[in-house]
Amino acid sequence: MNVEQQYLLLPGPTPVPPSVLRAMSKPMINHRGTEFRQLLEEVTAGIKKIYQTDNDLVIFPAAGSGAMEAAVVNFISPGDKVLAVSIGVFGDRFAKIAGEFGAQVEKVNSPWGEAADPDQIQDILRADNGHDIKVVLVTHNETSTGVVNDIKAIKKAMGNHPALLLVDAVSGLGAMDLKTDEWNLDVVVSGSQKAFMLPPGLSFMSVSPRAIEAAKECKNHKFYWDLENALKYAQRGQTPYTPAISLFFGLQEALNLMLEEGLENIIARHAAYREMVRTGIKAMGLNLLVQDPVASSSVTSVLAPGGLGANKIRRSLLERFGVVVAGGQQRLDDFIFRIGHLGFVRPLDLLSALTALEIILYENDFPIEIGQGTREVQKMFVIKEDALNE
Numbered sequence: 001m002n003v004e005q006q007y008l009l010l011p012g013p014t015p016v017p018p019s020v021l022r023a024m025s026k027p028m029i030n031h032r033g034t035e036f037r038q039l040l041e042e043v044t045a046g047i048k049k050i051y052q053t054d055n056d057l058v059i060f061p062a063a064g065s066g067a068m069e070a071a072v073v074n075f076i077s078p079g080d081k082v083l084a085v086s087i088g089v090f091g092d093r094f095a096k097i098a099g100e101f102g103a104q105v106e107k108v109n110s111p112w113g114e115a116a117d118p119d120q121i122q123d124i125l126r127a128d129n130g131h132d133i134k135v136v137l138v139t140h141n142e143t144s145t146g147v148v149n150d151i152k153a154i155k156k157a158m159g160n161h162p163a164l165l166l167v168d169a170v171s172g173l174g175a176m177d178l179k180t181d182e183w184n185l186d187v188v189v190s191g192s193q194k195a196f197m198l199p200p201g202l203s204f205m206s207v208s209p210r211a212i213e214a215a216k217e218c219k220n221h222k223f224y225w226d227l228e229n230a231l232k233y234a235q236r237g238q239t240p241y242t243p244a245i246s247l248f249f250g251l252q253e254a255l256n257l258m259l260e261e262g263l264e265n266i267i268a269r270h271a272a273y274r275e276m277v278r279t280g281i282k283a284m285g286l287n288l289l290v291q292d293p294v295a296s297s298s299v300t301s302v303l304a305p306g307g308l309g310a311n312k313i314r315r316s317l318l319e320r321f322g323v324v325v326a327g328g329q330q331r332l333d334d335f336i337f338r339i340g341h342l343g344f345v346r347p348l349d350l351l352s353a354l355t356a357l358e359i360i361l362y363e364n365d366f367p368i369e370i371g372q373g374t375r376e377v378q379k380m381f382v383i384k385e386d387a388l389n390e
C-alpha cells in the first residue's frame with residue numbers, strides 16, 4: 001500500500017499534520033537575523049507551555065537520544081555516582097549514556113511491563129547519607145513496554161536528597177500530564193517526533209535554576225550539547241550553530257495546533273485513545289503486557305497469542321491493510337506488538353487498526369468472532385444512551 005495511505009501507528013515517528021508539512025517547505029531565513037530570533041522566542045515559549053514550566057529551555061537539532069546525552073554531559077561529571085531507574089529499553093539507554101561518559105552507575109530495575117517503585121528509590125537515597133549520588137535518571141513513559149512512571153511520586157520520594165532528577169519524557173510529554181515546575185523537575189528532555197507531531201530531528205531540554213548552577217561545576221566534555229553556551233546564545237535569539245530551520249517552521253505550526261486544542265484536551269484525548277485500544281484488545285480476548293493503573297496513553301503493548309508470533313501479525317497488518325504498528329524491542333521481539341496512539345492520530349484510525357487486527361486473528365483461527373472487540377470500542381463513541389442497552 002502507498003505509504004501516504006498507511007495508518008502510521010508507531011510510538012514515534014508519528015503522523016505529521018499536512019499544515020505542519022506545508023510550513024516546513026518555506027524558504028530559508030538568516031539564522032542570525034530578526035525573523036529567526038522571533039521564531040526561536042515564539043517556539044521556546046510554546047514548548048514551555050507544554051512542559052508547564054517557566055524554566056529555561058534549549059532546543060537541539062537532534063534525535064531524542066541527543067537531548068539525553070546533553071542531559072548527561074551537562075550535569076554528570078566523570079566519577080559521579082548516578083542512580084539510574086530503568087523499567088525498559090529507554091531506561092537502560094539513559095544508564096548506558098551516563099556510563100559512557102564516566103558515571104558510576106547504580107541501576108535499579110523493574111521487571112519489564114511494570115513501573116518503578118518510588119519506595120525503593122526512597123530507601124536507596126535515604127541510605128546515601130553522604131549524598132554521593134549526584135543525579136537520578138528516570139523515564140517518564142517507557143516506550144518499549146508502554147508503562148508510565150509516577151514522576152511526581154518519584155520526585156517526592158527523593159525527599160531532601162540534593163541529587164538532580166533528570167527525566168526522559170520523550171514519548172510522554174504532550175500526551176500525558178507532566179508538571180515540570182509544580183513537581184520540581186530539574187531537567188526534562190523531549191523530542192519532536194512523538195506527541196509534538198513533527199518529523200524526527202529536534203529535541204528539547206528544560207533546566208531548573210538549580211540545574212543551571214550544577215552545570216557550571218560539571219567537568220564533562222561537550223561542545224554540541226553545551227548548555228551554558230546555548231543559553232548565552234538564546235539571550236540574543238540565536239543558537240550556537242546552525243539550527244534545523246525547516247523543523248522550526250514546522251514546530252511553530254505544530255505548537256499552534258497544540259495550543260489551539262489546549263493541553264488539557266490533548267491529555268484527555270490521549271487517555272481516551274488508551275481506553276479505546278485497551279477495551280478493544282481485552283474484548284478480543286488478547287492479553288495486554290501492562291496493568292491498567294500504569295498503562296501509557298502513548299503506546300499499548302499487546303501480547304501475541306500463543307502460536308501466532310507478533311511479527312507475523314504485524315506483517316499481515318501491513319501487507320493486507322497498510323496498518324503500521326511497532327514490534328517488541330530486544331527480549332520482547334515477536335512476543336509483543338505495540339500500537340502507538342500519540343500525536344496526530346484520529347479515533348477512527350485506531351478503530352481501523354483494531355478492525356484489521358480482528359480480521360487477521362480470525363483468519364489465523366484465533367477464537368474470535370468478527371466484531372467482538374471493535375463493537376465494544378464503537379459503543380464508546382455512542383452518545384444516545386438507549387443504544388448502549390443490551
Ligand SMILES: *Cc1c(COP(=O)(O)O)cnc(C)c1O
Nearest residue numbers: 012063064065090141143170171
Ligand atoms: C523515542 C524515545 C527516545 C529517543 O529516541 P530517538 O530515536 O533518539 O529520537 C528516548 N526515550 C524515549 C522514552 C523514547 O520513546
